[in-house]
Amino acid sequence: MNVSEFLKKHYKHFNAASLIDAAEGYKTHLNNGGKMMVTLAGAMSTAELGIILAEMIRQDKIHAISCTGANLEEDIFNLVAHDFYERVPHYRELSAADEEELLSRHLNRVTDTCIPEEEAMRRLEHTVLKYWMKADQEGKSYFPHEFFYQILLSGDLEQYYQIDPKNSWMLEAAKKNLPIICPGWEDSTLGNIYASHVISGDVKNVYTVKTGIQYMIELADWYTNTAKEESTIGFFQVGGGIAGDFPICVVPMLHQDLQRDGIPLWGYFAQISDSTTSYGSYSGAVPNEKITWGKLGKDTPKFMIESDATIVAPLIFALVLDM
Numbered sequence: 001m002n003v004s005e006f007l008k009k010h011y012k013h014f015n016a017a018s019l020i021d022a023a024e025g026y027k028t029h030l031n032n033g034g035k036m037m038v039t040l041a042g043a044m045s046t047a048e049l050g051i052i053l054a055e056m057i058r059q060d061k062i063h064a065i066s067c068t069g070a071n072l073e074e075d076i077f078n079l080v081a082h083d084f085y086e087r088v089p090h091y092r093e094l095s096a097a098d099e100e101e102l103l104s105r106h107l108n109r110v111t112d113t114c115i116p117e118e119e120a121m122r123r124l125e126h127t128v129l130k131y132w133m134k135a136d137q138e139g140k141s142y143f144p145h146e147f148f149y150q151i152l153l154s155g156d157l158e159q160y161y162q163i164d165p166k167n168s169w170m171l172e173a174a175k176k177n178l179p180i181i182c183p184g185w186e187d188s189t190l191g192n193i194y195a196s197h198v199i200s201g202d203v204k205n206v207y208t209v210k211t212g213i214q215y216m217i218e219l220a221d222w223y224t225n226t227a228k229e230e231s232t233i234g235f236f237q238v239g240g241g242i243a244g245d246f247p248i249c250v251v252p253m254l255h256q257d258l259q260r261d262g263i264p265l266w267g268y269f270a271q272i273s274d275s276t277t278s279y280g281s282y283s284g285a286v287p288n289e290k291i292t293w294g295k296l297g298k299d300t301p302k303f304m305i306e307s308d309a310t311i312v313a314p315l316i317f318a319l320v321l322d323m
Contacts, residue, residue, distance in 0.1 A: 002323060003315070003318040003319075003323045004318060004319050004322055004323055007019070007020060007315060007318075007319060008020065015305055015306055015307050018303055018304065018305045018306075019305050019307075019312055019315060019316060020319070021303055022236075022270040022303035022305060022316060023315075023316045023319035023320055024319075025268055025270065025301045025303055026061075026234065026236065026268065026270065026316065026319075026320050027319075027320055028301075029232075029234045029267060029268040029301070030061065030234075030320075033230060033231045034231055034232050034233065034234055034267050034268065035063040035064070035226060035227075035231065035232075035233045035234065036061065036062055036063055036064075036233070036234040036235075036236055036268070037062075037063065037064040037065065037066060037233055037234065037235055037236070037247065038053075038056075038062050038064075038065050038066075038236045038237075038238065039065070039066040039067065039235070039236070039237045039238060039239075039243045039244040039247060040065065040066070040067035040068065040071045040238050040239070040243055041067075041068060041071075041237075041238060041239030041240055041241040041242075041243040041244060041309075042068075042071075042238070042239045042241075042309065043070060043071070043074060043110045043111065044067075044071055044238060044239070044309065044310070044313070045070070045071045045072075045073075045074035045075035045077075045078060045169070045170075046070075046074045046077075046078065046110045046111075046113050046115065047113075047310045048078065048167075049169070049238075049310075049313060049314065050075050050078070050167050050168050050169040050170070051167045051314075052313075052314050052317045052318065052321075053169040053317070054166060054167055054168060054169040054171070054172040055317075055321060056317050056320065056321065057169060057172045057173055057176060057178060058166075058172055059321060061317075061320050061321065062178070063178075063179070063226075063233070064178065064179040064180070064181070064222065064233075065173065065178060065179075065180050065181070066180070066181040066182070066183070066243050066244070066246065066247040067180070067181075067182060067243050068182070068183075068184065068185075068187070068188065068241070068242065068243050069144060069182055069184065069185035069186070069187060069188025069189075069190065069191050070187075070188050070189070071243070072144060072145055072148060072170065072180075072182055072185070072188070073124065073148075073188055073189060073190050074110075074115070075168055075169055075170040076124055076148060076152070076157070076168070076170055077115055077120035077121065077124065078120075078163065078168070079157070079160075079161055079162070079163055079165065079168045079170070079171065080119070080120065080123055080124065080157055080160035080161060080162060081115070081116055081119040081120035081123065081160070081162060082162040082163045083162045084116040084119040084120070084162075085113055085114060085115060085116065086107055086113075086114040086116075087112055087113055087114075088102075088109065088112050088113070088114060089112055091109065091111060091112045102114060106118055108121075121189055121190075121193075123160060124157075124190065125190065125193050127151055127156055127157060128147060128148075128151060128190065129197060129202065131147050131150055131151060132147065132194065132197065132202075132203050132208055132209065133202060133203060135147075135208050136203045136204055136205055136208040139205075140208070141205070141207055141208050141209065141210050142208075142209070142210060143180075143182070143209070143210045143214070143215065143218070144182050144185040144190075144191075144209055144210075145170075145173075145180040145182055147209070148170060148174070149173075149174040149177070152168075152170060152171050152174040153174050153175075179218075179222050181215050181218070181219050181246070181247050182215065183212045183215055183216075183242050183243070183246035183247070184212060184242045184246070185209070185212070186212075194209055212246070215246075216246070216250065216253070219247055219250045220250055220253065220254060220258070223250050223251070223254065223263070224254065224260065224263060227263065227264050227267075228264070229262075229264050232264045232265075232266070232267025232268070233264075233266060233267060234266065234267050234268030234269070234270075235247075235248060235266045235268065235269045235270075236268075236270050237269070237270065237271040237272070237273075238271075238272050238309045238313050239272065239273060239309050240271075240273055244271070248266065248290070248295050249293075249295070251263065251265055251266060251294065251295050252293055252294035252295060255294055256294060265294075265295065265296055265297045265300060266295060266296055266300060267300065267301075268300065268301050269287050269290070269296050269300055269301070269302045269303070270302070270303035270304070270305070270316075271287065271303070271304055271305070272305045272307060272309040272312045272313060272316075273304070273305075273306060273309075274306055274307055274308055274309075286304060287300075287302035287303075287304055288302070
């Protein structure tokens with residue numbers, strides 16, 4: 001019995017049924033000629049979602065990605081430093097002294113996984129700084145993901161690869177020049193590092209790396225050119241936060257602020273979230289609420305799976321891939 005057969009046999013009710021419904025809705029949307037944006041919050045790259053996400057990109061099941069700066073860089077950290085990572089399965093039992101011991105070893109913890117500073121972060125910094133400085137000296141500017149695409153396609157990091165490169169979603173995205181939106185990139189390790197190099201004067205123009213406002217302008221152009229009534233764009237949201245909140249707002253901006261006609265609403269919506277609705281937790285806002293903001297319509301297929309994205313997302317993607 002393959003994964004899809006198992007899920008369809010056993011996942012019949014409640015959140016399990018919502019998982020099946022969301023996956024079937026995803027497939028229907030694509031079969032009807034639609035495109036799909038996937039948004040990645042949290043630390044899904046460190047959770048190694050790239051293993052199946054790269055396959056989704058290869059098979060043209062994803063047409064754009066919105067993600068945090070952490071998810072951009074952490075996929076590449078994993079690509080070049082995987083063998084130096086340390087897993088801490090007993091992370092719930094760590095004391096403050098245990099955490100300090102990890103710090104002294106330059107291991108940065110993400111839940112149960114420690115990212116090695118020297119082999120991952122500093123290795124990538126050494127390479128990307130050359131690209132930042134070159135663009136700066138030439139008076140050019142690029143988006144954060146475009147710098148990573150340049151590096152990955154150049155082969156400069158190949159000597160450091162420690163996983164099968166087919167499991168790097170960033171490398172697969174680079175090969176396809178997949179549209180990426182990365183709002184709030186400044187809130188990432190390399191965003192902090194970039195700021196330090198601007199302060200130190202290594203990079204003269206702070207706008208050598210393009211900003212979030214420029215990402216929204218880019219997204220508005222992409223959405224306008226891509227979304228048609230017969231080929232709408234779906235929105236598959238993994239987690240909450242800025243990775244999802246930022247791009248979904250492009251539709252009401254196009255309608256209400258730019259007064260553009262003929263722009264369809266998002267044609268499909270699904271979110272995986274274990275966040276409780278309200279009480280300050282916008283990430284858990286139910287899909288119908290988005291109707292009032294001009295993002296979704298009353299007839300838009302909408303799905304909400306209240307569960308752990310590290311468990312649910314690979315299963316939904318497996319169903320979409322008929323694995």
